Amino acid sequence: MKAELTQPMPHPLDDQRATVRLGAISYLNVAPVYDWLARRSPGELGGVALVDGVPAQMNRALELGAVDISNVSSVAFGQHVGEWALAPGLSVAAHGRVDSVLLFSWHADWRDLDGRSIALTSHSATSIALTRLLAERRFGAHPRYVTTAPDLDTMLAQHDAALLIGDIALREGYLRREIAGRGRPHVFDLAREWQDWTGLPFVFAVWAARRDRAGAVRAAGVVELLRASTARGLADLPRLAREASARLGLPATLCADYLRLLDYELSARDLLGLRRFLELAVPGFRWEDVRLLDTTGKEREQCDR
Secondary structure, eight states: OOOOOOOOEEOTTOOTTOOEEEEEOOSGGGHHHHHHHHTSOGGGGSSEEEEEOOHHHHHHHHHHTSOSEEEEEHHHHHHTTTTEEEEEEEEEEESSOOSSEEEEESOSSGGGGTTSEEEEOSSOHHHHHHHHIIIIIISOOOOEEEEOOSOHHHHHHHSSEEEEEHHHHHHHHHHOOOOTTSOOOEEEEHHHHHHHHHSSOEEEEEEEEEGGGHHHHHHHTHHHHHHHHHHHHHHTHHHHHHHHHHHHTSOHHHHHHHHHHEEOSOOHHHHHHHHHHHHHHSTTOOGGGOOBBOTTSOBOSSOOO
């Protein structure tokens, strides 16, 4: 499923010297990755400009060449494995629950969604693909899927279940409020559901570069910048949590605990989970087609198996 790209908004750091466009997303789950970069002056980033957007926008932007490297939905990487190279050591993964990719349902059993409707957010292709896999392949249910605006009250007033992601899912999962005059819905954490099914971590997003821009990405040191920024962000979680708390109206301790759930390293075990998901979710996907972007700018013949 592809979202129409509205024009990505240049970040204030964009200037005429910029030669590599780095996609940046403002969700809390990637705050540790981008916070330090976003606070740098243009000179400190060399030839790198940040381009802001939501996850579905960044998938489309990388496809169209509007950015050169970005964090993208895992499923989008699988769909474009022939054109994109996988940046090593960078991901957004969960080894248990994730708290920000949630299915709210009026039914306690996924099987009861068979023939019923699930409202989907349009902001994440990976979460949509995961919802379908869990419903159809794990539980044997075949719901109807309807894309709607991410408003839980409206979604659950008209449908049997609703998928939310990101900051709004984190907030609604914490509040667990009554919806549409019908009470509190059941809540399923999709990362936990995946691990219970497969025993593997779930990789929601990776960083990928266009293969035709691999040389420019290497020359600008983008992968090294991202890793350095992530290390600084993880060392500064209390501040990031306080800022998120003020923005989202959630306890700072909740925001900090949430960030600690996430793995940003794309470990060997994460790669196993990524491979399993893409082989299930993307028709025709072959792991041997994956190319890993080396920090020297070369593409390895294939990702480690």
